[in-house]
Amino acid sequence: MVIRKSRKKIFIIICAITCFITLSHHLYRYAHHSFPAYFSPPPLPLISTLSNSSQSISIVHISSQPSLPPPKILSTISILIPDWEVLVIIPPEKSTQIILPLGNNYVCLFPNNVISSARLLGKLPFNGGYAFKCEFPMRNRRRLPFFQPILVFKEEQENLYFHQFLNAPLHLLRWNFIVYDSFTTKNDIVLFVKGVNNRQGVNRPPSDFRCVFGDEPLTAVRTNITSSVQEVFRCPRPEITGSHPISVTVEILENDRTVMMPTLARYVPDNRRTIIQSEGKSLMCACTMVHNVGKFLREWVMFHSKIGVEKFVLYDNDSDDDLVAQVESLRKEGFDVRTIYWVWPKAQEAGFSHCALYSTQICDWAAFFDVDEFVFSPTWLESAQPNIDMLRSLLPADPDVERVGQISIQCYEFGPSGQIVHPIDGVTQGYTCRRRFDQRHKSIVYLPVVDQSLLNVVHHFRVKDEYRSIQIEMDKAIVNHYKYQAWPEFQSKFRRRVSAYVIDWRENMNLMSNDRAPGLGFQPIEPLGWTEMFCEVRDERMKMLTKRWFGVNGHSIMAWQSS
Template identity: 50%
Template structure:
């Protein structure tokens, strides 16, 4: 009897280990493809039919489901989440955000389809749904059908393609006057280890009749492709062209959900702004107003947010600050763990409207100890950190990047998000500065768009200027109340730092000391990382932005 129990226990353990290994391999490695015929269209086979039937038509029309079929493409994201993207030739459904859609799978399982945002260039509606547990046990994973009803399912198609995999995908593109930039997962997976450009070719259109051009740069997730000569490829806003990469040496085409849209040079309506800020956000609505109000008052003229799939009140808060006169724009960027790629995209996309770009996070605030005696903020304060205007600043050899060190603040005994904001709530930090953030001259950024920890590689001839702590510092409110910090724990945005929830590389400096890899509040979290009480920015902002009320102080971002 004991031998039988022991044997059963061993079998169960073996099963758990094999499932864990399967899951790790599924989302940590690109799919194995021994041979893919480059002459077979890799793009058309990645689409599958979906049914979009508005509710008001269901009673009126009893037609075949195929009378309402449009096409889509589905991508398997981490945590068994499926991204369903409508193809660009299909309009955004009028009832897109009504919550009536479901994902219907071949075995008749369903899961709710949640509206997840609108992709631009070209405009495409997206939904997210979960892959049912019964379908996670066997490959290939089938794509879902999107519908408003399970009562009229589509005909089953045994030859339907499997889901695209997020870890091997061309997911975004950006056209310039001279080339096309592709953003690709699964080719350069390690920081500092990049495959050579001559290993790839860019394909405009389908794999049979498409136009191929050279790849000129391969760094991180950014690949630059030459434009086809002459008018070999033309596009218009209503007929975008699928674009992807192929690897001739491996007889392999990278699946793609990206499109080529010809760049149009438009004369700027107004001169470039001197100083802008770009950041990637996820569920940051409660922090946004404080971050925008403060930095706007000290000199940032425009804020560009790359929304990484937020599902909080971000849109409402953005609308509020815009109504109050602040220049804030949002770019929908739902791709997980792509912070470096998003910053590269921003550097190119904002080049026509911004001269210098501040790259800091939503929980980071720049200030100078020299401001501590100032009675009010000035919009020249941050700009005073930039190089003085001389003839050399506009030529090769000028300063192209200003680097500012960071102080990392701890929970400071806060059990929830401070009602007055992070600058008022967190006042205890580590003693030594750690890492740095940057203000970058966009024209000085290297063509590769290589960036690491909020700073960019510069073109030859440009130099970096490091600011001393007595002149400027970034207060990084990194380790907040546990209820806030656990969101960061679960969602790392950088492609090249360890995932905190994987039990690998536990000694990495990217990890929070003592946290481990489980999303469980460590003992003594309230007092962690508290080595120096630093009230300088707290006192300064209270003087600048605080007003007395019956309940204490109200800050400008609370009004």
């Protein structure tokens, strides 16, 4: 009886072992087939990671055949930005190695082998690297930590998986704590820093920071920060030489420890300036931040070029319309329009600081207006034609003698004026009804006297102490701000609050703030009666003026419609 029970137990054990082995074999085959990156990586040599949170990648397919040449290794740095998007940056020291076609030929490959399309944003003009953007996949948002993707060719995505390239993925950098750009002047370097001075008007003292030049913390060269206002930090150039880009970041001094910020910024020691002074200085530039303004650009450029703006500097904040084609068309027609890819989100003030640095070497004055804002003077109504001295007449004859560093012009805000789509003959023709009282102001700044801090708020700069700002009387000049347009246009604007210090319309807070559209709330839903909102005064002066100046074919069309 005992022997029979023992045999029964042995038989049960043998059956259990057999079932376990069989089941394990099937599970292994299923996992190996479905998730090869985690179970059977190819026998490739380990690729070491680079410093500054970058990761080495290959953008060509790796084959296990020993006869093929080794893959070309590049480096990327990836940052999670708002709206679950990822910026993927190829640093400048690696971008010179790119000989393969750019454009939208890449995808982002994440460690769990999920793929999303990568869109080329452009070459960063002062950083020198390339910027791509891809969506952070929905399934990857559910589990921390978040990991950086790698950039691979779209044509080869079928046969690729993450661990062919990198066995240890790096954590995604966060947009709320990073040094994201730099600008080198003759004597110092300006860094653009997110995540330190987060409240308007509240800035930590420069003594809390140092600039750090170099990839290795122990051998890096440090210089003191001389200014730290908003997102703009300045420090002297170090006593080092070389022609290759090196990392530069900000070191935060906190009691008995230091915190090194992750960085995208690069510095080339032997560059005397970021901009070579090879062009003549003009009287006036116009600086603006743009996003998908292709349909509005021609009207804005053509109008302001005729009254005195000679150079237009557009900071392109991730446009995906026909802006590039419009800029190229205008340039072929002789207009000096230049684009700087400013891909950084919620960084308008920093972009204006950047433009003040850029423009000071090519212009004496800079007008900080948006593309939906047009300068207008009632004194021009009697002029048959525009002339390039019209804006000049608003400026002091000699700003250094008069000690005037900035003029401010008040704004009228125009409403939809009955329009349900973008008026084909332009905003100056289509929007003719406005709010009664002026709202805020925009500025034209004398660039040599902009304060060292580069502080600016709502298109208005701080100037040096010995200079003053003056406000133009409204009977001399105003700005027509075509702010509340036909709903499809305003709805697209609803997502883009580019200022770091302006409330997003999508946030359910401070609903009575002047930064908001009255009556709109926080949802992108067309309010009842939108087409007639903000219509308190019928004002057709600009319509009549531009019809006279720019009307063609018997005034049936406008000059900006002819191309």
